[in-house]
Amino acid sequence: MSITLKNVSYRYSTGTAEEIEALKNITLTIEDGQFIGLAGHTGSGKSTLIQHLNGLLRPTEGQVLHNGQDIFEKGFDLRTYRTKVGLVFQYPEYQLFETTVLEDACFGPLNQGKTKEEAREMAKRALRSVSVPEELFERSPFELSGGQQRRVAIAGVLAMEPEVLVLDEPTAGLDPCGRTEILDLVKSLQEERKITVVLVSHSMEDIADYVQRLVVMKEGEVFLDDEPKKVFSHFEELEEIGLSAPQVTYLMQDLSAQGFGVPTDCITVEEAKEAILKAVGKC
Amino acid sequence: MLKDITLGQFYPAESKIHALDPRVKLVGTLLYVVSLFLFHNLAGFLLATAFLFFLIHMSKVPVSYILRGLKAIFILMVITAIFNVLFTPGTTIVHVWKIRITWEGVRAAVFMFIRLTYLVMGTSLMTLTTTPTRLTDGMESLMAPLEKIHAPVHEVAMMMSIALRFIPLLVDETDKIMKAQMARGADFESGNFWRRAKSMVPILVPLFVSAFRRAGDLALAMEARCYQGGEGRTKMKPLVYGRNDGKAYAVLWIYFAAMILVRIFLNLPHVPLLGH
Numbered sequence A: 001m002s003i004t005l006k007n008v009s010y011r012y013s014t015g016t017a018e019e020i021e022a023l024k025n026i027t028l029t030i031e032d033g034q035f036i037g038l039a040g041h042t043g044s045g046k047s048t049l050i051q052h053l054n055g056l057l058r059p060t061e062g063q064v065l066h067n068g069q070d071i072f073e074k075g076f077d078l079r080t081y082r083t084k085v086g087l088v089f090q091y092p093e094y095q096l097f098e099t100t101v102l103e104d105a106c107f108g109p110l111n112q113g114k115t116k117e118e119a120r121e122m123a124k125r126a127l128r129s130v131s132v133p134e135e136l137f138e139r140s141p142f143e144l145s146g147g148q149q150r151r152v153a154i155a156g157v158l159a160m161e162p163e164v165l166v167l168d169e170p171t172a173g174l175d176p177c178g179r180t181e182i183l184d185l186v187k188s189l190q191e192e193r194k195i196t197v198v199l200v201s202h203s204m205e206d207i208a209d210y211v212q213r214l215v216v217m218k219e220g221e222v223f224l225d226d227e228p229k230k231v232f233s234h235f236e237e238l239e240e241i242g243l244s245a246p247q248v249t250y251l252m253q254d255l256s257a258q259g260f261g262v263p264t265d266c267i268t269v270e271e272a273k274e275a276i277l278k279a280v281g282k283c
Numbered sequence B: 001m002l003k004d005i006t007l008g009q010f011y012p013a014e015s016k017i018h019a020l021d022p023r024v025k026l027v028g029t030l031l032y033v034v035s036l037f038l039f040h041n042l043a044g045f046l047l048a049t050a051f052l053f054f055l056i057h058m059s060k061v062p063v064s065y066i067l068r069g070l071k072a073i074f075i076l077m078v079i080t081a082i083f084n085v086l087f088t089p090g091t092t093i094v095h096v097w098k099i100r101i102t103w104e105g106v107r108a109a110v111f112m113f114i115r116l117t118y119l120v121m122g123t124s125l126m127t128l129t130t131t132p133t134r135l136t137d138g139m140e141s142l143m144a145p146l147e148k149i150h151a152p153v154h155e156v157a158m159m160m161s162i163a164l165r166f167i168p169l170l171v172d173e174t175d176k177i178m179k180a181q182m183a184r185g186a187d188f189e190s191g192n193f194w195r196r197a198k199s200m201v202p203i204l205v206p207l208f209v210s211a212f213r214r215a216g217d218l219a220l221a222m223e224a225r226c227y228q229g230g231e232g233r234t235k236m237k238p239l240v241y242g243r244n245d246g247k248a249y250a251v252l253w254i255y256f257a258a259m260i261l262v263r264i265f266l267n268l269p270h271v272p273l274l275g276h
């Protein structure tokens, strides 16, 4: 299922003194099965953009199309649609409310109209997939550590088995192990279940490691939209808007400037390692 | 969606009224409200109207903003008016079955209506031109003499400013939590009363948890900065009267004196609004 934003503009607090145009005429198509990264300086409109993808915000101007159909048309079942486009908010652990971890993860599937049994099965699968240990299932979510709460909250969205998964900085504040674990999981979901993933992130390393397409936002507009390699080759422009390329890209630039014959377009550590070994082996 | 709930809404603008010391505005509002209950004739009414609109004009706040406050108490005003019309004894104008409308009743209703309207407009003008922080500062300063009788003035003022500070935060938080639960397919709109009440649980629980967490964090942060109550505490921006504040007090008292004089000496014909 493809989602298309067509000339979408969004203004916060319309008609008041502090009206803000958070999105300006955005046109963007999210194709089936892609792993898309969304980057941009703080306040550039990333969170605003992704809330349009599942119809939580209604564009001030423009349309959001799902398989060509306007999702705000009369008769469109927005509630069912929302469960197909799973949205994990920034700091999702603040939305936990149930008495036990398992019940909290059941909330989404139950809203989808699943039976209690089915919902429990889906919830358990989701919790296991984000490696929440079984013995925590009956604990209160408020007794867990921050990182465990984050996993439970993500599981709450995964439990609905959405076709599109949108994550707003899912790894902010997690330890390095937790970061790779969650991103690896998302990657495997995308590959195995063929779901579409949109990942908002401030970490260029994470983006370089995982995404196939990178959209960069600047002050409410799409600034760059291409493969990560190509986007990062514009690192000077990225720096101007407060972003950067992954650190290895700079390392390779420096090495190349020092006269080592290495390519400068490496964006992941793996790639760089290969390239350096090749260059050193040749020397 | 929840953005409409803004309490003590401040309208940012640069005007002489905005710049006044909050104490002047508090005292002024009090005097104005008292003066509203002084007039009982045309001259007083005209004076109160002229004074109010003069201030509104000076404040650069659009009249529509000031009228917004009326919406909340409109029902109350209508009920008050009806009671006044029906239950004031006096010269009968209309008499149908058991309902008797008197001349004095209509008069009292009209005056009550005007008074309530102006009262709301006057107080709205104060809250629209003063930030909540300055307002509590002003109150604390005006109430300071009460500390002598061991009233916890500083603590109450601190509680008020914290509460005011938290309202927009909690509104934002509610908005966020609602969206997050809607993203999980929650439904807040359909179903009977019981189902709807139950659908509030996924919002209220995280909201309370977050309110308590914030309160705890704030208390800790305050203690970390050596907050220990009002004793000997100084202000970063102490309230100091300026020249305009003096002038404003003069204008206020002149207005108030004029209202008293009008009440005593000028007895123009009753109730212009209906004509005899």
Ligand SMILES: Nc1ncnc2c1ncn2[C@@H]1O[C@H](COP(=O)(O)OP(=O)(O)OP(=O)(O)O)[C@@H](O)[C@H]1O
Pocket: A012, A013, A020, A021, A022, A040, A041, A042, A043, A044, A045, A046, A047, A048, A049
């Ligand atoms: N609820 C709101 N009310 C009013 N303005 C808002 C609201 N949410 C966001 N904005 C404004 O809209 C703009 C875009 O905000 P948004 O949250 O989409 O940025 P972001 O790219 O997600 O930033 P970050 O990386 O910090 O999360 C900002 O200027 C912000 O101030």
Ligand SMILES: [Mg+2]
Pocket: A046, A047, A048, A090, A168
């Ligand atoms: Mg954001």
